[in-house]
Amino acid sequence: MRVLVAPDKFAGTLTAVEAADAIAEGWHRHSPGDELDLAPMADGGPGFVDVLHASLGGELSAMTVEGPFGTPVPATLLVIGDTAYIETAQACGLHLTKGEGVEFATTIGVGEQLLAALGAGVRTIVVGLGGSGTNDGGGGLLEALGALGDAPLDCGPVNFAGVTRVDLEPARRRIGDVVLVAATDVDIPLTGLFGATKTFGPQKGVAEDRLVLVDGWLEDLANATDRRTSLEKGAGAAGGLGFALMLLGATRTPGIDLVVDAVDLRERARRADLVITGEGAFDFSSRSGKVPYGVASVAEQALRPCVALAGQVLVGSREMRALGVESAYSLVDLVGEERAFADPAGSLADLAARVARTWSH
CATH class of the missing domain: 3.90.1510.10 (Glycerate kinase, domain 2)
Incomplete structure (x- = not known):
């Protein structure tokens, strides 16, 4: 299975590059045979x-x-x-x-x-x-x-x-x-x-x-x-x-849009079976030019499912699908707020491994 990993930073805890690496580590822990394409993203802000x-x-x-x-x-x-x-x-x-x-x-x-x-x-x-x-x-x-x-x-x-x-x-x-x-x-x-x-x-x-x-x-x-x-x-x-x-x-x-074009994300999404994005707090403001909505839009154009991993998920299923995301998973819900902030990379890797159980072939 080919998985495109395109997260934003997790503000205050992980850069986009660190987040992509953590997701890859956790995913491979459960599904070592999957092919991961890491494309850390940014929207013009930090990173x-x-x-x-x-x-x-x-x-x-x-x-x-x-x-x-x-x-x-x-x-x-x-x-x-x-x-x-x-x-x-x-x-x-x-x-x-x-x-x-x-x-x-x-x-x-x-x-x-x-x-x-x-x-x-x-x-x-x-x-x-x-x-x-x-x-x-x-x-x-x-x-x-x-x-x-x-x-x-x-x-x-x-x-x-x-x-x-x-x-x-x-x-x-x-x-x-x-x-x-x-x-x-x-x-x-x-x-x-x-x-x-x-x-x-x-x-x-x-x-x-x-x-x-x-x-x-x-x-x-x-x-x-x-x-x-x-x-x-x-x-x-x-x-x-x-x-x-x-x-x-x-x-x-x-x-x-500028970063999507620069890293050729559209073509990379077409080559993937699943697209993963993420950020610190996934909420409805993500629609206003933020990374998860941009990545989900690219996934939709490529006819690929998109899931989000986030520190916190602050939208319901209806709003989530309006943003083009099939499912969103919360770091805080899995490991608790204290560990999420104390060990953000390890916690995100654990969440990715959990998500791989559902989404990896």
């Missing part, structure tokens, strides 16, 4: 660069950029031919803010990542968006590239109150004729009821009673730059980094 490098090779360059609160943090640039790939979570991820100080957190380090990519002389820069701990509408990125406002743009959204003018031309000249691609994991706008602040602000540390205020600050930034662009799908990705990139001429593509 984006590692997944692409594992599948496509290329040259990795290490750098140090400014983190969301000014502390230097490590980042990596991947160059494949004349294309550079950036993972913005490395410079402004939730792991760096830990849900605190988001009103003062900046994306200036992402701008520094872009400058490094421009310095590499590439023709295209693909920016993976997702997993951010910031909510500054990409203001820090814009200022790092030379944009000038009548209020500082690199000190977090708190400084956008009352901003009326932002000159984007210096930043646009810096980009020149380089093609920018924003690989997003969500398709939300910058502001409003379904915007960046209202949707993801609470998990980044924005207090419930300040959501309207912070959203209003991003409205001020949008009005000072381009209100219409702020309403585009993906403008709210990564706390508004999608918006900043679109202001600089970026086109938007779902990150999962």
Whole structure:
């Protein structure tokens, strides 16, 4: 039996590469004769660069950029031919803010990542968006590239109150004729009821009673730059980094689609008998550009069944099938929450072995 293993990261516990290896180890424990094809996945968030490098090779360059609160943090640039790939979570991820100080957190380090990519002389820069701990509408990125406002743009959204003018031309000249691609994991706008602040602000540390205020600050930034662009799908990705990139001429593509194409997942699914995906929490939000839905869609097009292994399964059977998944299995339900976090790889391997009993020929 041929099995395609294409999981996302299990946030906070396993990278996508580690998750794929754990699933393979457990599956082979029960069905050693099965042929496994490992295709770790990403949607533009954490793990984006590692997944692409594992599948496509290329040259990795290490750098140090400014983190969301000014502390230097490590980042990596991947160059494949004349294309550079950036993972913005490395410079402004939730792991760096830990849900605190988001009103003062900046994306200036992402701008520094872009400058490094421009310095590499590439023709295209693909920016993976997702997993951010910031909510500054990409203001820090814009200022790092030379944009000038009548209020500082690199000190977090708190400084956008009352901003009326932002000159984007210096930043646009810096980009020149380089093609920018924003690989997003969500398709939300910058502001409003379904915007960046209202949707993801609470998990980044924005207090419930300040959501309207912070959203209003991003409205001020949008009005000072381009209100219409702020309403585009993906403008709210990564706390508004999608918006900043679109202001600089970026086109938007779902990150999962970009990775699916890059690793040739459609053809690999056609060669498989079963497709396995997974992530930390499998819920209905997975439909919004996340890995499990993307992989399940590929499996459906290939007329192959897809099952999901997850830390937690938070949807019922009807919602699961609406996402294109035949069955979903919970790590916490099998081994308990304590062991799931203490030994995530071993626990995931045990779950995979259990699933193999049902699905392997």
